[in-house]
Amino acid sequence: MNLIGRWFGATPCCHGAEGIARQYKFGRMSEWCVALLGVAKLVLGLDSSLVKILDQFPVGVLGVLLLFAGIELAMCSMVMNYKEESVVMLICTLFHLLAQVQHLNFFVGLLCICFL
Template sequence: MNLIGCCFGATPCCHSAKGIAGQYKFGGMSGWCMALLGVAKLVLGLDSSLVKILDQFPVGVLWVLLLFAGIELAMCSMDVNSKEESVVMLICTLFHLLAQVQHLNFL
């Protein structure tokens, strides 16, 4: 969905925004990084031994990657200089949080 949507100017959705921020933070500067990661995940997902590999991956490393991706995404709030921009950012955050809560209600 993200691969097709980017051709029409869509922003990454779901976990892709964090993935892009994490890749950028660790040196992946081109658009091909996300495509390469998607192909790698597709190939690994078709293999039955993926669960065994993921079970061996240390959870602490995942927390560090998530921390740096979150910091990278939060850095955009440093560019907010006016009250109007702050209100827009707050409204977008509230809508995002409400959408997540509604998504959990359907589970």
């Protein structure tokens, strides 16, 4: 997927929030983009020889793409108008760094929003 997609202007794809931020940043316009991406990954991922090629992808390039996706995610903190929003973000980040449990982090965020 990543080898073919780069010839059409796509960035290397992975899961998580940085993938969503990257898709938004680089012009995803509809939910059909994600469906098409999923079908392409299924078709290409079923070939065992493709895994060997994808293992050769330089880690440094992935790091740079992750950096820009992280910057895009950090930009959301610039539009926070209320102190409570920043406190919720900081509490969730601290809890995630200490506990490393994402599903509990979601509930901590909900509790913070309810009680702050």
